[in-house]
Amino acid sequence: MSIKRKIISVAAAVAIAGGMAVAVAAPAQAINRMACASHNLNLVSPATTCWGNAGSVSVTLYDVYYYSSGNNEGIIYGGLGNTYFYRWGAASMPSQYVFAITIW
Amino acid sequence: MRLSTRLGLPSALLVVAVLCGCTDGAEVSPNNDEQSIPEPPIGEIRVVTEPAAATRPIDEYLLDTQGVLELVQSHTLQVARCLKDGGYSETFEYPSQDEVVGFVATVVDDRRLRSLLWGFFDVENARTLGYQRETASGALTVPALGKEASAECMNLEGFDPIKFAFDKSLPDAGPPVPVEDSRVRAAITAWAQCMSDHGFNYTDPLEPLNEFQSESPASSRQIATATADVDCKIDTNLVGIAVTVEDAYDQVYIEQHSAELEEYRTRIDDFLRAGAALE
Secondary structure, three states: OOHHHHHHHHHHHHHHHHOOOOOOOOOOOOOEEOOOOOOOEEEEOOOOEEEEOOEEEEEEEEEEEEEEOOOOOEEEEEOOEEEEEOOOOEEEEEEEEEEEEEEO | OOHHHHOOHHHHHHHHHHHOOOOOOOEEOOOOOOOOEEOOOOOOOOOOOOHHHOOOHHHHHOOOHHHHHHHHHHHHHHHHHHHHHOOOOOOOOOOOHHHHHHHHHHHHHHHHHEEOOOEEOOOOOHHHHOOOOOOOOOEEEEOOOOHHHHHHHHOHHHOOHHHHHOHHHOHHHOOOOOOOOHHHHHHHHHHHHHHHHOOOOOOOOOHHHHHHOOOOOOOHHHHHHHHHHHHHHHHHOHHHHHHHHHHHHHHHHHHHOHHHHHHHHHHHHHHHHHHHOOO
């Protein structure tokens, strides 16, 4: 691996771990896990989790196969790619590992 | 029936009350942060009975579907060149054009059909689809590259073409959503009363959208709720009042972010120019 690529890889890992580089001002409330409710981002898996507020977070979620977005929009970073979602949408997705979430 | 004749007395009184300036001294915290700002003065209340009329000053700065597609095409070219120059054997493609167009068009259309402030206003489809979309593409999954290639070539200078379909791509995530504005709150109260009169109990126009988002196809109850929802929005002019208030917040935002908005446009132009140079 070239030095340039190493630097880029480390920078990307830091970005994901510390909050993805999104072009928005820091929100008053950062993204966090919440009790599941219809207005939150619901990531359905054998161990369903739900999220709200703007920001980015690294996660370790296995076998996520369905989402409902509530009043949230953003990106689900999974093993099969970056899944963009809009508000008030719900859909099945190929079961996959999710490693980060961004809510705008 | 004309709106003026459809407005019931309570609704009409509400509009008069709003017009009379119940905003003196009121403060609002539109982004739920701790800093409160005075409610900006508003112009003449607009009457909005169809989504196409729910225009806003900030629209001028947002890309339409074609504009976002041009960014996607430019991004595709630039990623391909980056991969080639970096010696990667991987290739990158967005999903099919139909999928991308379907997703982006939904986001763009939602600017006038679904709002964080006034909720649902798809007048044309409420009676048949309820809260569902006519062409729901759900989500858009952009395939991943390998870790190194992705880090080097996918996020070119932080530029994400799909995000430009969303108003959150704007500087500081766009104008605030004045959910606590007293004029909007009064209009929502009138809408909630209208919904109650129709047998549906909601205090917030986002509630039915949240409740029914996963119920597709729509049940008869969902359709009845959505129908009453848009009828009540027209009867109380909730959307008209809300966009009138948003006009004022948009203008303040635009004035306060003129330099950043210029940079936003320049960034888009520069990105398109970089892609065009590769064609």
